Amino acid sequence: MSTDHHTPPQVPDARGYFGRFGGRFIPEALVAAVEQVADEYEKAKADPAFAAELDGLLKDYTGRPSALTDVRRFSELAGGARVLLKREDLNHTGSHKINNVLGQALLTRRMGKTRVIAETGAGQHGVATATACALFGLDCTIYMGEVDTQRQALNVARMRMLGAEVIAVKSGSRTLKDAINEAFRDWVANVDSTHYLFGTVAGPHPFPMMVRDFHRVIGIEARAQVLDRVGRLPDAVVACVGGGSNAMGIFHEFIPDSGVRLIGCEAAGEGVDTPRHAATLTKGSPGVLHGARSYMLQDEDGQTIESHSISAGLDYPGIGPEHSWLKDTGRAEYRPVTDDQAMQALLQLSRTEGIIPAIESAHALAGALELGRELGPDAVILVNLSGRGDKDMHTAAEYFGLLDDPGRDPGAPSDRAITTDADEKLGK
């Protein structure tokens, strides 16, 4: 396997297209603002001072490079394949989202804008945005579906602690899709003062490209770390896909490595044969949602179908256009992972390694368990652990029955002690 002469593909084109996907489907009111973002980003890319400032923040504020962890006990559950975790959960604020946020926050300052808005599902992008706004002294408003404000309540408190205004969106499915709609409505009305700090590799050009670029650091670091640790490239790189930013970030550097399989795990909710899932690439069709052409969940009339996932960050009926392109070209594969599979994987990593992952990231772990059993013990699998699970303890506690009933003697032993196949396999 060749490890040098490394040039990832030059996409998108000047109009923001990855093959037939992408583009810019936006109202005229936003054209000037989106063009400004694109122009400023091009200027910033050519400015060594921008790169230096961002690198400094990634190192001293975020804590990059993030670690690469061999998870040997977890690997036993994955058919003995060697599983390596790229630890984006160890970044400041607890997920990969901060990489993109710091880049766009610097861009906001360059554009002379004083206010930032963002959408958030799991709350991790909202927390990262609120964090950067505190750091740079910017006004911050976060839109979050009402359902998500409940299941990720801890992150709502974090955002408010950091000085952001959090608006619970009550329209539509009251999840990420509707938070994005509401953020666009705000942007149209306040575009002079406000930057829309979009949180994933979807949206109108240049967002899919720019957000990917800000996350490329994940794959660049991980590729070098794996080569250094293992002495060869991994057989597969696995990541969860909501909008697709952590996956694009880790995939991108590996795209020219044709021997490395790229596998995205999308949320299958209660199953892809039920109506309650968020498996956009498995079950969707091409359409235009939130400013770009990509796969999406839609009915016969082009109305968006509401998605479902236990994971707020993956509960989205769209996907970034570059993933649609990678799917169509066959360079990447996308697999559905159910709520139950993800929750089992979450428990298994917690019990075998002492690492509690985000439910989003647990989808990638479930994918790695399955893949490891397919590939066998000689395989090396790199997994992007996109975030940590603190925010998900409410959901996990409900799912597994982890908390004692109120009024119960706190000293009494839990009668709902959970065992997992991990416990059995590891002879507990």
Place this chain on the structure above:
Amino acid sequence: MSTESKLSAALAAARAENRAALIGYLPAGFPSVDGGIKAVRALVEGGCDAVEIGLPHSDPVLDGPTIQTADDIALRGGIRIADVLRTVREVASAVDAPVLVMTYWNPVDHYGTERFAADLAAAGGAGCILPDLPVEESEEWRTAAAKHGLDTVFVVAPSNRDERLARITAVGSGFVYAAAVMGVTGTRTQVGHQAEDLVKRTRATTDLPVCVGLGVSTPDQAAEVAAFADGVIVGSAFVQRLLDAAGDEEAGLAAVRALASELAAGVRRR
């Protein structure tokens, strides 16, 4: 277009009377498909020179709460594109005023560009307004629309620079929809001060009539806009009348008709 389109003729007729045209908007399927057909007819009976029928969408990113609510009611009532086309057909066969469809792009894209243009023309529709389809992405639609004799009305915004205005108006037809304010649909207490400037800058690029919408809801505002624009577009205020009638169909239709005639008087004020 070689012969003057129905839409251009309606706007020219208003101009010949030395006044601005009145254009009314309501979503199809609201409060029901048949109720919506009656409501759009009431717009014309009250004095609208042209009507826009909205195709309700699951993700109305450019609409404020009023039209969001109406779209939601229509979608929960099970509205399909076929019902929207039936609405166009029944209105177009009952009134002389041109009937436009206003829709987000994805439903048209998914239905099939050519098929939608053909079916809309067959239903007697005069054209389309596609507020999230910028000129750069619009060629396929414009080709299909032209083939079927449909006008394509583009929206321009206060944030558009003059070069971009010229680029948009060069490919639009029927009229140019000038957004009075930066923002989503909904009634506002004041017509934005940016509207007059935008109309002036747009006129410098085209001979097409320039009509102003977004936030216009009262006869006074209609009169104010009519003084500097070729047409006045009103949507949310009509939707609000129907919402206020809360299911009393006759009351809702009467309120729509009454508002249309007050606005029609507004655009004729000197």
